[in-house]
Amino acid sequence: MGRDKAINAFAMPGGYVGVYLGLIGMTASRDELASVLAHELTHINQRHIARGMVNGQRQGTAAMAAVLLGLIAASRSNNADVAQAVVAGGQAAMIQGQINFTREMEREADRIGFELLVLAGFMPSGMSGMFEKMEVASRLNDNNQFPYLRTHPLTIERISEARLRTRENRPAPPAYAEPVRHALMQARARVLMDRSETALRRLQNQGEPGSPQVGEARLAAVYAAALASVHLRDHAKAAQFIKDAEALAVQGALKTQPFARLAVAHLKAQSLIERARGGGEPLSPELEALMPALDADSSRPGLLMRAEIALARHRAGQAQSAQALRAAMEQLQTWVTDHKQDATAWQTLAQCAEPLGLKLRAMRAAAEAAHAQGDLLGAYDRLRVAQENFRAPDYRDDVEASIIAARLRDLEVPRRRLLAEMRGERPE
Numbered sequence: 001m002g003r004d005k006a007i008n009a010f011a012m013p014g015g016y017v018g019v020y021l022g023l024i025g026m027t028a029s030r031d032e033l034a035s036v037l038a039h040e041l042t043h044i045n046q047r048h049i050a051r052g053m054v055n056g057q058r059q060g061t062a063a064m065a066a067v068l069l070g071l072i073a074a075s076r077s078n079n080a081d082v083a084q085a086v087v088a089g090g091q092a093a094m095i096q097g098q099i100n101f102t103r104e105m106e107r108e109a110d111r112i113g114f115e116l117l118v119l120a121g122f123m124p125s126g127m128s129g130m131f132e133k134m135e136v137a138s139r140l141n142d143n144n145q146f147p148y149l150r151t152h153p154l155t156i157e158r159i160s161e162a163r164l165r166t167r168e169n170r171p172a173p174p175a176y177a178e179p180v181r182h183a184l185m186q187a188r189a190r191v192l193m194d195r196s197e198t199a200l201r202r203l204q205n206q207g208e209p210g211s212p213q214v215g216e217a218r219l220a221a222v223y224a225a226a227l228a229s230v231h232l233r234d235h236a237k238a239a240q241f242i243k244d245a246e247a248l249a250v251q252g253a254l255k256t257q258p259f260a261r262l263a264v265a266h267l268k269a270q271s272l273i274e275r276a277r278g279g280g281e282p283l284s285p286e287l288e289a290l291m292p293a294l295d296a297d298s299s300r301p302g303l304l305m306r307a308e309i310a311l312a313r314h315r316a317g318q319a320q321s322a323q324a325l326r327a328a329m330e331q332l333q334t335w336v337t338d339h340k341q342d343a344t345a346w347q348t349l350a351q352c353a354e355p356l357g358l359k360l361r362a363m364r365a366a367a368e369a370a371h372a373q374g375d376l377l378g379a380y381d382r383l384r385v386a387q388e389n390f391r392a393p394d395y396r397d398d399v400e401a402s403i404i405a406a407r408l409r410d411l412e413v414p415r416r417r418l419l420a421e422m423r424g425e426r427p428e
Contacts, residue, residue: 005193007134009036011043021193026133030182031117031126038113038120038127046108114165128163180216180260187224191231200228207241219248219260226267235275242268265293266305273312283316300345303331307348314355325352336368343372360386360400364407371411376418380411 005022012018017040027033043049110127118124191203207225211218226241242264249260269290276283287309294305310324329352336345346369353362363386371379383404389395390404 003192009040011040011049013049015044017041017044021189024189025186025193027130027182027186028133029123029126029129029179031123032130032133033126033182034120034122035113035117035127035130038117038122039109040113042109042113042116043105046105046112111165124165127165180219180254180257183216183220184223184260184263187220188227191224191227195231197232200232203228204232204234204237207244215252216254216260219245219254222248223263223267226271230267230271230274233274233278235271238271238275242271262293262297265290266301269294269305269309273308276312276316283312283318287312300335300342303328303335304344304348307332307352311351311355322356325356328352329356329358336365340368341372343369346372357394358397358400359395360390360397360404363389364400364404367407376411376415380408380415383408383411 002020004020006020007022007026009019203224207222222245229238245264254260272284272287307328310328313321332349346365350362350365367379367382390401
C-alpha cells in the first residue's frame with residue numbers, strides 16, 4: 001500500500017501487488033477497486049513479468065542478428081547512411097516488438113481478470129466503470145493518438161470490450177450489504193494519500209454543514225473532515241465532526257450497517273489518543289465508553305486499535321495498563337504467527353513488549369518488522385544485537401533467544417546472497 005495520490009496499481013515479482021491510496025480515493029465502489037486488483041493478480045497468475053523478460057531477451061537477440069546482417073549488407077554497398085538506417089531500424093523493431101507484447105499481456109489481463117472478478121462475486125460492471133474513470137482522468141493530456149506506440153490498449157477499446165463482456169454475464173450478487181464500507185475507506189484514503197495542509201484544509205471544509213450530500217456520502221465527507229482535523233491537530237474541530245458522524249451513523253439506512261458505527265468508534269478512539277499525546281492532556285474517560293465496541297471487533301484494525309489504547313494508558317500511567325498491554329501483545333503474537341509479513345503488527349508488538357520489560361521479544365519483533373518491509377540486512381543486524389545482549393540480566397529470555405538463533409540461521413543464506421550481489425559477485 002503506497003501512501004501517495006497517484007492513481008495506479010502494479011504487479012511486482014514475487015507475487016506482490018502495489019496499490020496507491022490515490023486509486024482507492026478515486027474508485028466509487030468496491031467493484032471498481034476489485035476490477036483493478038483482478039487485473040493485477042492476473043499479471044501474476046499468468047507470469048507476465050517472467051514472460052516479458054524472456055520475450056525481451058528473444059527480441060534483443062533477433063534485433064542484434066538483424067543489425068549484424070544489415071551492417072554486412074551496408075558495408076558491401078559502401079554507404080554510411082544505409083548502415084545508420086539499418087541500426088536505427090533494428091532498434092525500432094525491437095522496441096516495437098516489446099510494446100506489442102506488453103499490449104497483448106494487458107489485453108490478456110483484462111480478459112482473464114474480468115473472469116476472476118465475476119467468479120469472486122463482484123459486479124461485472126466494475127471493470128468498465130473503472131476504465132471510464134481512467135478515460136476521464138487522462139482526457140486532458142491524452143488525445144488517443146499514436147496507438148501503435150502504447151504499452152496499453154486504448155482506454156476506449158478497453159471500455160468497449162468490458163461492456164461487451166458485462167452484457168454476456170449476469171450481475172453477480174453483492175459480496176456484502178454494506179456500501180458504506182467502501183465510502184468510508186475511500187474517504188480515509190483521500191486523507192492519508194496527501195497530508196499537506198492545503199489538502200487537509202480542503203477536506204475539512206467539505207465536512208462543514210450545508211452540503212447537499214446525504215446518507216453514506218455525507219457520512220464519508222464528515223469522516224474525512226474529522227480525520228483531516230486529527231492530522232491538523234485541530235482537536236476541537238475533530239470532536240465536532242466526530243459528533244456529527246455519530247449522529248449520521250444511526251440515521252436512515254446507515255443504522256442497519258454496523259460498520260458505520262464501528263468505523264466512527266475507531267476514529268473517535270484515534271482522536272482521543274492523539275489529543276492526549278500531542279496536547280499533554282490526560283486520557284479522556286470517553287475512551288472507556290468505546291471499549292465494548294472495540295473489544296468485540298475481531299478484525300485487524302480492532303486488534304491494532306486495542307494495542308494503541310493499551311499504549312496510551314501506559315503513557316498516561318493508568319492502573320492495570322500492564323494487564324492491557326500484555327493482553328494486546330498476546331493477541332498480536334497470535335496474529336503475526338499467521339501473518340508474518342504484517343510489518344505494522346510487528347512494530348506494534350515491539351512497542352507493547354518494551355514497557356513490559358520483554359526486551360528480547362521487542363527486539364525480535366522490530367527485526368521481523370524490518371524483514372517484512374524488505375530490509376533483510378537491517379533485520380539480521382537487529383537479531384545479532386539481540387543475541388549479543390542475551391546474557392545481560394535485563395534481556396534474559398531463553399525462549400526468545402532460541403527463536404532468535406533459529407531466525408539468524410534462516411536469514412544467513414539470503415543475507416550472503418544479497419551481500420554477494422551488492423559486491424557484483426556471483427552468488428553461491
